[in-house]
Amino acid sequence: KTEIFAVSNQKGGVGKTTTTVNLATALSTLNKKILIIDLDPQGNATVSFGQKRVMGKLSSYGVITGQGQAQEAIVATMVPNLYLLPASQELLGVDLELAGVQNPQFYLKKSLEQLIDFDYIFIDCPPAVGMLTLNALVAATQVIIPIQCEYLALEGVADLMKTINRIKQNFNPQLNIQGVVLTMYDARFNLAKSIQNDVRSFFGDLVFKTIIPRNVRIPEAPSHGKPVMLYDFKSIGAQSYIHLAAELLQRQQGE
Amino acid sequence: KTEIFAVSNQKGGVGKTTTTVNLATALSTLNKKILIIDLDPQGNATVSFGQKRVMGKLSSYGVITGQGQAQEAIVATMVPNLYLLPASQELLGVDLELAGVQNPQFYLKKSLEQLIDFDYIFIDCPPAVGMLTLNALVAATQVIIPIQCEYLALEGVADLMKTINRIKQNFNPQLNIQGVVLTMYDARFNLAKSIQNDVRSFFGDLVFKTIIPRNVRIPEAPSHGKPVMLYDFKSIGAQSYIHLAAELLQRQQGE
Ligand SMILES: Nc1ncnc2c1ncn2[C@@H]1O[C@H](COP(=O)(O)OP(=O)(O)OP(=O)(O)O)[C@@H](O)[C@H]1O
Ligand SMILES: Nc1ncnc2c1ncn2[C@@H]1O[C@H](COP(=O)(O)OP(=O)(O)OP(=O)(O)O)[C@@H](O)[C@H]1O
Ligand SMILES: [Mg+2]
Ligand SMILES: [Mg+2]
Numbered sequence A, B: 001k002t003e004i005f006a007v008s009n010q011k012g013g014v015g016k017t018t019t020t021v022n023l024a025t026a027l028s029t030l031n032k033k034i035l036i037i038d039l040d041p042q043g044n045a046t047v048s049f050g051q052k053r054v055m056g057k058l059s060s061y062g063v064i065t066g067q068g069q070a071q072e073a074i075v076a077t078m079v080p081n082l083y084l085l086p087a088s089q090e091l092l093g094v095d096l097e098l099a100g101v102q103n104p105q106f107y108l109k110k111s112l113e114q115l116i117d118f119d120y121i122f123i124d125c126p127p128a129v130g131m132l133t134l135n136a137l138v139a140a141t142q143v144i145i146p147i148q149c150e151y152l153a154l155e156g157v158a159d160l161m162k163t164i165n166r167i168k169q170n171f172n173p174q175l176n177i178q179g180v181v182l183t184m185y186d187a188r189f190n191l192a193k194s195i196q197n198d199v200r201s202f203f204g205d206l207v208f209k210t211i212i213p214r215n216v217r218i219p220e221a222p223s224h225g226k227p228v229m230l231y232d233f234k235s236i237g238a239q240s241y242i243h244l245a246a247e248l249l250q251r252q253q254g255e
Helices: A016-028 A044-048 A060-064 A089-100 A104-112 A131-139 A157-170 A190-206 A217-224 A236-254 B016-028 B044-048 B060-064 B089-098 B104-112 B131-139 B157-170 B190-206 B217-224 B236-254
Strands: A003-007 A034-038 A082-085 A120-124 A142-148 A176-183 B003-007 B034-038 B082-085 B120-124 B142-148 B176-183
Touching: A003 A016, A003 A131, A016 A034, A016 A044, A016 A082, A016 A120, A016 A142, A016 A176, A016 A217, A016 A236, A034 A044, A044 A217, A060 A089, A060 A104, A089 A104, A089 A131, A104 A131, A131 A157, A142 A157, A176 A190, A176 A236, A190 B217, A217 A236, A217 B190, B003 B016, B003 B131, B016 B034, B016 B044, B016 B082, B016 B120, B016 B142, B016 B176, B016 B217, B016 B236, B034 B044, B044 B217, B060 B089, B060 B104, B089 B131, B104 B131, B131 B157, B142 B157, B176 B190, B176 B236, B217 B236
Parallel strands: A003 A120, A003 A142, A034 A082, A034 A120, A142 A176, B003 B120, B003 B142, B034 B082, B034 B120, B142 B176
Antiparallel strands: none
16 A cells, blocks of 8 residues: 655745655665655756756646646656656646636545555645645645744644644545654754744654754755755765654554 | 835745845834735734734735725734734635636735835735735735745746746736845855855846845744844844845835
8 A cells, every 4th residue: 555645834945845855765765666746836856856847748737637647757766766756837827727627636636546556655745725735635645744943834833734634524534644844953043942842742742753953965965966865875964864764664664 | 105015936935024024124214114914824924023813803814805904904013113914814715715706816906005104015925826926916016036045946936037027917017026135145055155146147136235144043033023133133134134124225216
């Protein structure tokens, strides 16, 4: 059974793409066959693998709007076992295009039903609660919520939980929260410790023990078109995503 | 004539709210009467002044959907000359609610026509190109584009320019780009210098000379419900927004 993770948080710049790319890469080295679906119109996950957003060919846009099968659009990455369904700029138009159809929120779920030979699928969501994120939450079996350790990032968390619960009640009863990942943790920052405490008191054991520290090698990696594990394996950024992958696997096996 | 600035970039977490709050605060101390309109459903600009998102009363949501006049929803802040049109969670629903009406992109512009006694209005946009941002770009006379000095933040810039040009051609011929603000500049980061060069070669003189450095006092300030100028006036974060305000004023007066 394929596990589908939606990586989502409507707050911008909290590490959704970074977590999708690097967690999936770390898991693929533990012998899991993985697909990343880039649902962000900016295509940051696609670019993180050194690829360009698709033009004129089938992309995640074509798959979500039912114009083609996912298998036709999937490409390999430089990481063995790790595949990508790349984004295109046309994703910008999905909100308006699906506004008029019946049950628009099920489009992605339907097109992923054919994909049975992946262990895990990760969906990188844009920073909004529009049709793209709704489709991801309806198609997913699990949600991973990156939360940046900064004050402004706390405000929208309760909203996100309401959205997830609404989706679970109305469209996707099997949807669970796999976990909350604390990102860009900077121990020099007075607030980081108290924000971590706030998040743990709100989410309890859902918060992964592994914390991703702020690490300058992480934003450098995409400019080389590689996940941070390939760019600088020894860096604290790469190592923390490897630990996170091991922790996720434990949770998966424990269930 | 009131100048209306839309602070916009669909990339998440690049400093839109931080620039709106702190640039407006700095300008208000230079004897300008200023209004901040919070169009982000998370209400980060509202929270940055120590206020809560509005529930059950008129907010920016009610104003954009034509349920009430802006004057009724405007509140004072702790900064003299600086007022706020606070956000509410209901903003999340605007995309779907305005999807069925005629000319939805003009709703905000219409409701701001009555506001004549402000020198400047700043609109903090969410990280998306939906109905909220479209309304802001149609109502605005100028756009301010914060760009984070990181590789992934460059990808969406050309898209943003296309969106702005489309709005200018179809709905708002007077819309100009006031400037591009480089944010979270970290001189220790190898890439920052080359990203700055990329942005300057793409935008030329539109890029403000003042660069906002990464400064830990900036993310601390909202947890105290204050703009960084009031939280730590001497910090490099506060000082750089003061310089930016002076530079903006020069551009305004030079025009
Ligand atoms: N642990 C980290 N340390 C340092 N920089 C980081 C870290 N995680 C992410 N970044 C950088 O912060 C920026 C924002 O991260 P990212 O793009 O992954 O967030 P996002 O939530 O996907 O953003 P968006 O909301 O635009 O989709 C990127 O430039 C990324 O390289
Ligand atoms: N110059 C800076 N130095 C350090 N931290 C900063 C700086 N500017 C902004 N930040 C912090 O980075 C985070 C993102 O900034 P901000 O929320 O202003 O971005 P945004 O573009 O408004 O995000 P969103 O896309 O979610 O609306 C916040 O926690 C903010 O406090
Ligand atoms: Mg992203
Ligand atoms: Mg913001």
